[in-house]
Amino acid sequence: MENRLAIMAVLLLPLAGTLAGANELFPNGPASGRLLAAGNNRVMVLSPTGEVLWQYSTKLTHDCWLLPSGNVLFADGESVTEVRPDKKVVFQYKAAEQKGGGTYACQRLENGLTLVGENSTGRILEIGADGRIAFSLATTPCQPGNHHNLRMVRKLENGNYLACHSGARLVKEYSPQGEVVGEIKVPGRLAFAALRTAKGTTLVTCLDQVIEYDKSGQPVWSFSVKELPETPIQNLTGLHLLPNGHLVLGCYQAYRNGEGSGLLEISREKRLIWRYANPKSDSTMMAVQLLTADGKPLEGPCRR
Numbered sequence: 001m002e003n004r005l006a007i008m009a010v011l012l013l014p015l016a017g018t019l020a021g022a023n024e025l026f027p028n029g030p031a032s033g034r035l036l037a038a039g040n041n042r043v044m045v046l047s048p049t050g051e052v053l054w055q056y057s058t059k060l061t062h063d064c065w066l067l068p069s070g071n072v073l074f075a076d077g078e079s080v081t082e083v084r085p086d087k088k089v090v091f092q093y094k095a096a097e098q099k100g101g102g103t104y105a106c107q108r109l110e111n112g113l114t115l116v117g118e119n120s121t122g123r124i125l126e127i128g129a130d131g132r133i134a135f136s137l138a139t140t141p142c143q144p145g146n147h148h149n150l151r152m153v154r155k156l157e158n159g160n161y162l163a164c165h166s167g168a169r170l171v172k173e174y175s176p177q178g179e180v181v182g183e184i185k186v187p188g189r190l191a192f193a194a195l196r197t198a199k200g201t202t203l204v205t206c207l208d209q210v211i212e213y214d215k216s217g218q219p220v221w222s223f224s225v226k227e228l229p230e231t232p233i234q235n236l237t238g239l240h241l242l243p244n245g246h247l248v249l250g251c252y253q254a255y256r257n258g259e260g261s262g263l264l265e266i267s268r269e270k271r272l273i274w275r276y277a278n279p280k281s282d283s284t285m286m287a288v289q290l291l292t293a294d295g296k297p298l299e300g301p302c303r304r
Contacts, residue, residue: 025050028274033298034291036066037250037263038238039282043074045295050276053295056083062104062237063152064287065304066297073114074287075106080116080127082108093127095120099145105153117153117163120145124153124161124174137161137178141168152193152239154304162202164191171204184217192252192286193239195303203247205236210247223247227270232259237286241303246273250288255279263288 030048037044038061045054045066059076067073071090073082080103082091095102097120105117109126113134116125122142126135142149148167155161160181161174171194173182184194188206195203201220202213212221225233238250245268254260255277262285264275276285289304291297 025276025278026274027277028272031265031274031276031290033293034295035248035263035276036064036072036287036289036291037282037285038062038064038074038076038287039262039285042282043072043287045291046276048293050278054085056087060284060286062286063106064289065106065108065302066289066291066295067108068297073106073108075103075116077101077104077119079103080106080114082114091129093125093131097121097145100147100149104151107154109155115153115155117150119147119150122149124150124163126155135176137174137176139163139165139172139174141165141170148190151191154195156196157301162194162196164194164204166190166192169206171202182217184213186211192237193304195239195241197241197303198301203239203241205239205249207235207237207252210236210239210249221268223266223270228266228272231261231264231272231275232256233261233264233275238288239304240289242290243298243300248288248290250285252284252286254285255283265290 035046042055043058043064044052059078061074061076064074071082071084079092079094083089095118101119104119107115113126122139124137125133128134151164151166153163163172169186169191171184171191172180186204186206188208193205200215204211209224211219214220235252236249237252240248246265248265254262258279261275265273
């Protein structure tokens with residue numbers, strides 16, 4: 001009996017070590033589900049305790065989505081690519097102009113087209129499965145080849161386009177005809193991600209804070225990295241608005257002297273729900289999408 005117990009203890013040691021290590025990655029407790037996240041030159045699916053369940057090598061990825069099919073769509077500066085779980089590429093668009101970074105934003109539309117934010121040219125594109133451009137919209141300001149023409153771009157439910165002109169610190173809403181129907185100037189160092197909420201407000205990440213603006217462009221809520229002084233946070237970028245109102249955030253160059261948060265979830269009351277910290281493996285984690293416990297997209301519209 002004693003020998004059997006000793007053998008069982010030895011067999012359980014690797015598992016115990018894995019669980020302990022994973023818990024160290026989530027110092028405030030595990031996430032509520034799996035996480036699709038962009039790390040250092042990879043897109044990955046993490047378990048709620050930090051185990052890497054799936055990964056795919058990329059360039060420095062700014063945007064990624066888990067599609068209902070189970071495929072992953074991502075934009076890594078060089079291209080917008082869709083891969084199956086078995087890592088077979090089923091769609092790819094590579095910008096002809098790569099100076100400054102070709103493509104940083106992507107979104108699969110309901111009609112099957114793929115939205116692409118082409119940073120190098122400042123264009124918003126809709127591209128078919130055959131790679132042909134079905135729609136093109138030139139945005140301003142744009143300096144050809146500049147690194148900060150466009151970051152996140154989203155097509156809205158009203159058919160308009162929400163675009164982050166990162167270097168100009170502007171978030172603009174464009175009609176399909178190119179008319180600017182809304183504009184927000186953010187106070188942060190740059191405008192990275194923006195999304196439209198169900199109530200018509202706009203959430204924007206600008207590195208040191210997240211700000212919510214009403215329909216007239218006035219700020220109505222904000223969260224600063226300084227508002228959780230005991231939690232090291234810097235360079236807020238990726239943004240996922242959950243159905244319960246919480247925000248899941250990704251961070252660029254997340255660590256200073258080994259301290260920081262690669263991913264985190266906060267409530268609207270500015271309470272930390274969880275944070276993920278892994279400076280040794282992924283110092284930058286710009287994109288994030290919270291999934292269900294079994295790794296599927298959350299029900300309802302995915303507001304990212």
